[in-house]
Structures are given as C-alpha cells and as structure tokens.
Amino acid sequence: MKRLFESVNFDRRVIFWDYLIRIENNFKGYYHWHQCCEILFVHEGRGRVVVNRQTYDIRRGMLFFFQPFQLHQVYADVSPATPYCRTIFYVDPLIMDKLLRPFPNRHTLFTSLWQGKDFAQVYDLLHQADIMEWIFTTYNQTFQSGIGEDDEELTFLFFQLMSCLLSKGRGETDLHPMEPLDTRTQRYSEFMMQWIEEHFHEEINLDILAGHMHLSSSYISKLFIQETGSSITDYVTARRIKQACRLLDTTTLSVEQIGENIGYPNSSYFIQVFKKEVGMTPLQFRKQKV
Known part of the structure; x- marks a missing residue:
C-alpha cells in the first residue's frame, strides 16, 4: 500500500537510483513525501505534477526537484500508445552538499534547489533532453558497474546536472526555475x-x-x-x-x-x-x- 510518507531506506547507500522506468498501464498517482531529495526527469509521457499548490504538465524534458518532506503528486495518463517513461533518483542532501562545496556556483544552485522557498523547483529542459539522457545513460553504466556511489562519480553526476541547469539560466536575469505552465490562466x-x-x-x-x-x-x-x-x-x-x-x-x-x-x-x-x-x-x- 502506498503511504503519504515514504521513508527511503538507503541502508548505507548514498543514492537510490531508478533509471528509465517505463509504464504503459495502471499508473495511479498519489500524494506523498520523503525525508530526502527526489529528482524526476521525464523521457516521455503526459499528465500532471502537483507541487507547492501548483500544477505542471508532464512532457519530455521536464525535470522536477522535490525537497525533503515536500508534498507532491505525480499523475500520468498512460496507455501502450502513450507510455510514461522517467528516471528517478533519491539522494541525501547533506552528502551532496558536502561533495559540491568545492564548486561554488553549482553548490549555490544545489542549495537553492534543496532549501529554496516560495517556488517550485521545476525546469523545462526540452532543448537539453538529449544531453540529460546522455548524462543519465552514462551514469547508469557506471552505477551498474558497481562504482556509482563513489564520491567522484556522484560528484560528476551532480556537477553535470547543475551545469545543465546553470547553462539554461545563463544570459537571463532570473535563475529561478520556470513558473507554472499556465501563467496566463491559473487552473x-x-x-x-x-x-x-x-x-x-x-x-x-x-x-x-x-x-x-x-x-x-x-x-x-x-x-x-x-x-x-x-x-x-x-x-x-x-x-x-x-x-x-x-x-x-x-x-x-x-x-x-x-x-x-x-x-x-x-x-x-x-x-x-x-x-x-x-x-x-x-x-x-x-x-x-x-
């Protein structure tokens, strides 16, 4: 049975990694939260994500960063013709905070994602989707080889992820994540x-x-x-x-x-x-x- 509070049992692990999960039927969305950070990247699909009392569309290239104990819900409208495919991973923010400290810009961004208030950590990375998928595919190969939890590999994964988000913001005056998709007419x-x-x-x-x-x-x-x-x-x-x-x-x-x-x-x-x-x-x- 799904619970509102889902404690992720790391059992001495640093990251809980689920790569390229594909669902074609019987996806039931529910509200929940974790004690750790959750990162969700959408490869394909359609539906809704509810976080911070706002709704966002599920579609290719969307990245969601859920903070510890942040109430959220993911609902996907799935069928064999419209599958929901995503990569999800959970991390202890204290560990990533320590690993990213040598990189001030990326550390600042991670801190904002982890502890930021009054906005949802949602990014539309459609134009960087191929890059994101390469990053995840490469890390998955490392993870499967048994060294994915090494400090160097974890640091490299988040260094690349934070770099993509910083690259999206460069040249703009606001580095905050995107606003709700329906900014013209609130749902x-x-x-x-x-x-x-x-x-x-x-x-x-x-x-x-x-x-x-x-x-x-x-x-x-x-x-x-x-x-x-x-x-x-x-x-x-x-x-x-x-x-x-x-x-x-x-x-x-x-x-x-x-x-x-x-x-x-x-x-x-x-x-x-x-x-x-x-x-x-x-x-x-x-x-x-x-």
Missing part, C-alpha cells in the same frame, strides 16, 4: 488548493469552497480530479497529515491537540487516518528518527 485546482491551504485546519465544506469558486460542489470535484488526477478529499487528507507530521516532529503538543489543529477534533479518528496514511501511529512517528 481552478490551484485556486482550490490555495483555499484549502488557508482552511485545512477547519471542517472542510465543499459547498463553501464551491461558493468561493462560484461553481457547484459537484463541478469543482470533477474539475479537481481532471486537473490533478486525484480527489479534493485525498488532497485535504495529504495536507493535514503532512502538517501533523511537522507538528509531531517539531513540537511537544499532544496527539489530541495536533488532531484538533489540523481539522480532526476526534482524536481516535485522527489516529486511525494517520496510521492508514503513514503506516504507524502518531506516537510511533514521533519516537522514530526519519
């Missing part, structure tokens, strides 16, 4: 996610949200699924549980108080939902080191 789902961000700690009433959108509750539910690949209920649950994890990790509030703070006044129900989505009780989560 309905993004307005809804912003409203949920302001009200997730309250009882969520779809009629109130629908009134705010000047649409019917059934229509906003349909729109949200069309634009993100998941339901409003799934998103609300994911946002609440992520906040619960943060409060469990950073405060001494009781489980009952945390449940009330995130919109679950019934503590038994809160514990039930938390265990279902995270795979352990709130107290077990608080005690463990992730």
